[in-house]
Amino acid sequence: MVSDSDSQGQESKIRSWIAGAEEALEVAHSLLSSGKFVFSVFFCHLAIEKTLKAAVIAETGNVAPKTHNLRYLSGQAGLPAGGREFEFISILSDVSVPTRYPEDLGHSLSGYTEDVVRDYLERTREAIDWIKTFM
16 A cells, blocks of 8 residues: 555656656757757657656656666556557657767767757657656
8 A cells, every 4th residue: 555655755756757857848949949959859858758757657656767768668657559649759769879879979960950850849749748648
């Protein structure tokens, strides 16, 4: 049985993850505005990762795993596979590696135009809202 203090602790952790996700999304918008497109994508990934970690805590009551794999976190959170939002989460999970490591950065820079990143930001907001419906 979960005590009230445990439940309050979980709620506090969930709120912290969500606040971090919202801040990461704000940073992603700022980076888009300053023309730092690949880094904006990185922060889109971070925003969804933090939201998923909140969802994992909500679903399991456990600390979220230390991973950047969005598909894995989605499964841990009990989210249904398939659909537009899950497809985007999968895409973002795959593109995060090139945005993290310098040897892949040059290749990454050319693929992220302003229009592409603007679409990623919009879809990130949609995915975050979708994840929250399961919490």
